[in-house]
Amino acid sequence: MIEVIPLGTGSALPSKERHYSATVVEHNKSLFLFDCGEGTQFQFLHAGLRPTRIEAIFITHLHGDHYFGLPGLLSTLTLLGHEKRLTVVGPQGLQAFLDSIPSRMKAHETSLDVNLIEIDPEAEYTVAYDSPNCQITSRPISHSVQTAGYRFQEKDRPGNLNVAYAKKLGIYDYTDYRALKEGIAVTNAQGIRIEPKEVVGPTHRGASFAYVTDTMPCEGGLKLAEQADLLYHEATFTEEHQQRAVQTRHSTAKEAATIAKEAQTKHLLIGHFSGRYKDTSILVEEARQVFKNTDAAEELKRYAIMDTVAPSEHLKP
């Protein structure tokens, strides 16, 4: 299970209604931050999230509304004496920018262990982060500067073991239980071979979330969104301003919905709204004409995505 918490759904100009781009994925005890616009660390406070829980930060592109909160957030982690290794992923130029920050950041270089990864703009596909529990991949998307979309994929976990039934089949040992969950057959005291599928339920399919902003509708975004449980896709403009979307290399709400539909995404959250829309209902309306399960991303709201757990009852004899 993961929870997705949008922290900022605005675009380049500041507004009273919305904050700059930033979205958190909470998984187990770790936080994964996608984009870090100015003020992101304040939104952490308002969301009740401790920044020391951040495992990795993924920056889409070097327009200020997506990364100007990074110096402040890293400084705060330094001040808090944070010593855990922190992965920061982003486009080319991010390392040079962080290296150029005077004073406080120099202190951080000694105390805060930043593992900075710059994404090769030519690579079709990059594994940006990998752990036993999840993998974050990146693909180039189509904006005015090098921009990366991301997909958070919780790894699949073995199904539930029906211990009562396993015991009936003569399996009592925890080593055997573990082996069965890992897909390895075991043999009971009577020499009968027990196959994993006899006692282990279906695999838990990990939750998936795609973060696609800023971009025109594009192949990279489509692939990242493929059958995702949740897609956050930018929808800066309504159809009325479609020309403006093309000029600035952004998407309309309808285009975001078309990506969600083609990718067979389960749920679409639109965001990165132009400040001209105080009310997002027209954007949602236009998107829903193409893809019904669309909502406007709400800042600080938690969107829970359960991994798919099948009941193991059917395994009972």
Next chain:
Amino acid sequence: MIEVIPLGTGSALPSKERHYSATVVEHNKSLFLFDCGEGTQFQFLHAGLRPTRIEAIFITHLHGDHYFGLPGLLSTLTLLGHEKRLTVVGPQGLQAFLDSIPSRMKAHETSLDVNLIEIDPEAEYTVAYDSPNCQITSRPISHSVQTAGYRFQEKDRPGNLNVAYAKKLGIYDYTDYRALKEGIAVTNAQGIRIEPKEVVGPTHRGASFAYVTDTMPCEGGLKLAEQADLLYHEATFTEEHQQRAVQTRHSTAKEAATIAKEAQTKHLLIGHFSGRYKDTSILVEEARQVFKNTDAAEELKRYAIMDTVAPSEHLKP
């Protein structure tokens, strides 16, 4: 007359209660910004101030809570197509930092005309900004890195001309009126010399404001505050944490008040409060024991300082 509007009264760690350092001086139609911590541009929105009215920005030092809002503010001015020349003053290293910001700031270099001035840390006194209406001077203050305190001085204006009395003395010409206001004697049709002091009231003394943060109590701060109408002085700690103030090169509320008293300041606003004080009343209390006219700076409140205008009635014969 000037108005001083504190936008942020917190210190290095983010808090829900306060924002990062920034204070605006409004004078005529221009705004002068002192410090620009992360989120300053949002505070402009909440204060109902248009950032395009900013004439000059003064950064005290390169700790993030005092300048990490600068990239975002400059980017926003660029996006708004702002073309007025903007003076940015700060310590050494500021130019290199601004030059290192990718993409959006590159655009700004062509459209936004930034006149960047780095303060010589060896100079006892620097005129940081000068116009016919005001002058901003800077002095080094005592923190862990190069830090500049500032004083905003509205220029004195000539007193009011008693036109009715000037006419009685035989002066009818506007050129003569202007000369008298500029301190030049004129001669009437009868050949009698009229001295300015006969018809012009006392000079309007310009309003003054000193901005002194972050610092231990020091000579520079004292000189900047000399007979100022309003002094904003940092008071990060209470007396209980005086040792911590020394270690981190900050001031206690009592020390800030001592500066205000010695400098014969009229009104003291304390700020830059450590996050440990949710309630500032203890800080104010400690300061008032030394300097009665002390208040905790309130974010978004307008502190008006009138220039001293003497009535010209006494000039009437």
